[in-house]
Amino acid sequence: MSVQGKVAIVTGASRGIGRQIAIQLGQAGAKVVINYSSNQDKANEVVKIIEQAGGDAAAIRGDISKVSEVEALFSETIGQFGRVDILVNNAGIMDTLPIAEMTEERFDRQFNINVKGTYFACQQAMRHMAGGGTIINFSTSVSGAMLPTYSVYAATKGAVEQLTRQLAKEFAPKDITINCIAPGQVSTELFLNGKSEELVDSFRRMNAFGRLGEPEDIANAVELLVSDKARWITGQTIRVNGGFN
Numbered sequence: 001m002s003v004q005g006k007v008a009i010v011t012g013a014s015r016g017i018g019r020q021i022a023i024q025l026g027q028a029g030a031k032v033v034i035n036y037s038s039n040q041d042k043a044n045e046v047v048k049i050i051e052q053a054g055g056d057a058a059a060i061r062g063d064i065s066k067v068s069e070v071e072a073l074f075s076e077t078i079g080q081f082g083r084v085d086i087l088v089n090n091a092g093i094m095d096t097l098p099i100a101e102m103t104e105e106r107f108d109r110q111f112n113i114n115v116k117g118t119y120f121a122c123q124q125a126m127r128h129m130a131g132g133g134t135i136i137n138f139s140t141s142v143s144g145a146m147l148p149t150y151s152v153y154a155a156t157k158g159a160v161e162q163l164t165r166q167l168a169k170e171f172a173p174k175d176i177t178i179n180c181i182a183p184g185q186v187s188t189e190l191f192l193n194g195k196s197e198e199l200v201d202s203f204r205r206m207n208a209f210g211r212l213g214e215p216e217d218i219a220n221a222v223e224l225l226v227s228d229k230a231r232w233i234t235g236q237t238i239r240v241n242g243g244f245n
């Protein structure tokens with residue numbers, strides 16, 4: 001496998017999509033850092049799953065909205081595994097509200113985690129990532145739709161798509177690719193929390209297959225982008241959404 005022996009940091013890997021990405025990269029032979037912000041037990045569970053399958057992993061806490069903690073995440077990874085080859089900027093939050101109810105604090109929190117966290121993790125990658133490396137950022141397919149209450153969340157992800165595009169030519173001289181995955185609705189806490197079964201059903205009907213995405217659908221796309229066959233793909237946002245429209 002092309003990721004055999006490579007070192008991958010997956011942010012927000014204690015739960016949801018990041019958890020599955022970490023498990024699949026571990027199964028493919030990468031040494032995986034499971035970053036999380038608060039759920040240490042869940043992060044340790046992911047480490048155990050990877051180790052029990054014969055892989056190598058470590059859980060490292062770090063709030064990605066704080067630059068000092070992003071720096072520590074990279075230095076601890078390099079201290080433990082010697083290098084970084086793959087960065088998956090998966091950690092993110094979604095806080096949907098009508099504009100009349102949005103607060104400065106909730107606006108800033110979404111931008112700080114989704115945009116600032118992604119940007120400064122990319123900065124660490126620029127400083128420390130090995131040549132031949134890969135960065136994968138996370139947007140959402142909602143950035144191509146018009147959904148009430150999603151404006152701030154979609155704006156953060158629009159920013160992530162632009163960071164991905166604009167950084168491609170800064171990373172290319174280091175032989176590092178940078179792309180963005182924009183999932184559709186995926187069956188995780190982030191999507192399901194606070195939604196009625198009726199609302200979830202309406203989202204199911206918005207894609208071509210009539211089901212929610214599973215974390216594995218997204219982790220499979222990450223595996224495609226980290227493979228050696230994807231080295232000519234950079235600066236792109238790839239919508240992985242079963243035809244969501």
Ligand SMILES: NC(=O)c1ccc[n+]([C@@H]2O[C@H](COP(=O)([O-])OP(=O)(O)OC[C@H]3O[C@@H](n4cnc5c(N)ncnc54)[C@H](OP(=O)(O)O)[C@@H]3O)[C@@H](O)[C@H]2O)c1
Nearest residue numbers: 012014015016017037038039063064092185186188190191
């Ligand atoms: N699910 C969907 O339908 C969907 C659709 C489109 C895009 N996405 C994007 O996909 C990514 C993953 O979403 P998900 O559905 O898997 O979310 P999730 O189930 O809510 O999991 C979020 C993960 O991010 C971590 N996290 C949150 N804030 C953090 C911070 N400040 N620093 C470090 N880690 C932090 C959490 O850690 P703790 O466990 O420690 O809290 C958790 O591991 C996000 O970027 C999201 O915007 C999701």
